[in-house]
Amino acid sequence: MVPATAYLALSAVLFTLGAAGVLVRRNALIIFMSVELMLNSVNLAFVTFARQHLSIDGQVIVFFVLVIAAVEVVVGLALIVDIFRSRETVDIDDVDLLRG
Amino acid sequence: MEWAVFLPAAALAVAGGIGVVAARQPVHSAIALLIVLASLAVTYLVLAAQFVAVLQVIIYAGAIVVLFLFVIMLLNVRSGEGPAVKLPRQAVAAAAVAAGYLAALLVAALGAARPFPAVPQGFGTAQAVGAALLAGYLLPFELAAVIMLVGIVAAVLLGRRPPAGGEGR
């Protein structure tokens, strides 16, 4: 029987990978995929805790995370397309209009 | 027995995660993400969450990754990233912060881990999740629908081409 520790460690590793991707990569699409990676790691943690406490709530939350992730991807990708149309780039370091 | 399923899935997930973050081409990242999603679906099965596993495959792998691929094709961005000139120390700082974060996260998460009890009959089935969703979470469920609608409207507005000669949106 695989203990909860293993699942949670996997979740933590995946989350950190995703966070590192957001910080290091400059391609907006890859950043977005890294965000998806983080969301998935959180989902894994939720499902693990649902199993640990035998509470179905954890799995219901995963459903909502899925919904939000889908909406976020839709809007985010639309934004990326829009930016690309006007600036011919998906490098987010080039998008710095809010510089102080 | 479970280890035999979990270990390959976990290894694939970590490898896929590294792939998402490290791939040079966005297409490769998308493929790596797909691998991660599939691996996680397998672990969900092991964790007695069959309905979530199915959702994972259908929505994430089926819809979201496909959307990513569409956009990648649409924009036709190949490598994209040249040498990082604007934030030279970002990678080092990110590595440090991420390492700290991983440490903190591991301590926190592992401290919360408890032995798994036996799974009762019917836990994690579509019936169980659906019943909880529509009984205890009806209002959030409906709100989620509204959020989706808002997202669709936003995407349509953003994706519209500016009218010819017009002032934009």
Next chain:
Amino acid sequence: MEGLAPAGVLLLLAWPLAGWLANGLLGRRLGRIGPGLIGSAAVAGSFATALGLLAAYRALGPEAGPIPVPLGAWFGAGALVVDASLLVDPLALTMALVVSGVGFLIHVYAIGYMAGDPHPARFFAYLNLFVFAMLLLVTAGNLLVLFVGWELVGVCSYLLIGFWFDRPAAATAGRKAFVTNRVGDAAFLLGLFLLFTSVGSLDILKVGEAASALPGGVRLAAALLLFAGATGKSAQIPLHVWLPDAMEGPTPVSALIHAATMVTAGVFLIARLGGLFLATPGAMAVVAVLGALTAFFAATVALRQHDLKRVLAYSTISQLGYMFVAMGAFAPAAGMFHLVTHAFFKALLFLAAGSVMHAMHDVIDVRRLGGLARPLRQTALGFVVGGLALAGVPPFAGFFSKDLILEHAFALGMATGNYLPYLLGLLTAFVTAVYITRAALLTFSGRPAEPGARPHEAPPVMLWPMALLAVLSVAGGGLGARAAGEPLLRFLEPALPHPDGALAGVHAPAGPLMVLSVAVAAAGVALGWTLHRGRRDPALGALGGVLEQRWYIDALYEAALLRPARALGRWLAGPVDLGAIDALVNGVGRGLARLGADVRRWQTGYARQYALGVLAGTVLILVFWMLR
């Protein structure tokens, strides 16, 4: 009467208020003569109402007592609940009659005096407002209502002194009067606070009843604080300096406000709170001595003033000192008697002086006058009548009242051994006779100092009020003369508390004292005549210089108070305000601007950097939670 009192006293107040509103709001459409007519009619209405109230009150018989007129709750804050209330009693009626009666005559006079002024409506609006405020002051049933009237007459005084505000001297004098009065008013307010905390009410009747039960220290402090307020309003030492300068105002104002009515408010206050003051011998001693000192000091200064109105102003200060002596000698009725006669003859003197100014085109320096008895026969006659009354020559009104005060002061000396008020009072009577003789001789006798001037007698509208006041200056003595049955004193008697203890049984030897004071007055007139006959004006040597400089008191205030205050002001404006406070404020602004300039550099516009910050912050929060 009981039922009529509220309506009557409200009507009394309504007349001048209506006149003020009419002149203030519609004045510009009333032409040159309209404002004066309306103003005079309003005060005449008040006078008629006061007469009616007097008749109704006397019809109640001698046991009438004070009639409170409650007007409902004014405001309440915690324990402080103030009812707006008025009070009708002999004291209030006497004052109301003097204010409205003398006020009416002066209003009529002012029609002629202010005929050439471009702003008659403003003038009569202020004057009517003053009469309203003064009537409110004297009919107040609550000390806070009285204080409102007190402050309002102060405002009117300020406005009227500075009526010709385009003359710097007038504007400065108004300011000086106002600021000096504030000093006294602050003490007045403190006294009110003290009375409220110890008595629990500011109702005049309640305060009077409760006063004798108060602890001695509280009573003394309250009485002295209120007396300090009275010294401001009534121009007693040390707050007398504003009154001579107040002569910059139009002469009717000097006559009405700064001689006959407003400046007597301090005397009235002490009579009104007789219950408090008579129960506090310590405060009464202070009142008597300070009043006597003021009387003597101001009379000596009047010896060597060259501005005729300033002579009269110092004379007013001196006579007010007499009234305070009477109060301090436990004889408020005598003080009120002198207040009334003084209102008559001092108003007459001021109106005569105004007539001289009118004739000589605002020349008022006695060194430039002279020989006016021939062209200004009626005016000169009025001045002489007023002067004789002031000097205390029988049978003029001033003789009776001043003599009564001296008699009581002597009685005070017999009872307490404190003869200082009497001696100073007697000396003052002598000096008074000298200075008023000097003023009359320099102004009216001899040859004109400037022969080119062609003086002309005042119009009838100015002469008739003077004539009436002259009659009153002669006949007014009958109000308190023993031979006439002392009607005013008997009328006032029930309204004023009687002294108990040592003074109750003491009777001064009236006959010899009277002879002495007549002799002193006669000697004063004689000395004045010898010194100044033929318009001579000996300088009196070094002493004359001191007197001319008003005992250097104004100079002392200038050096000891004003100059340090101005230096303090400059210091506060320069180093403190500009150097410290502004620098602090500007420094905060500059510091924030610099901080902003530094912080804006953090806003790089790189989303990845922000994300790094978010993650680092999350790590910190996580660590914090785990360590907690």
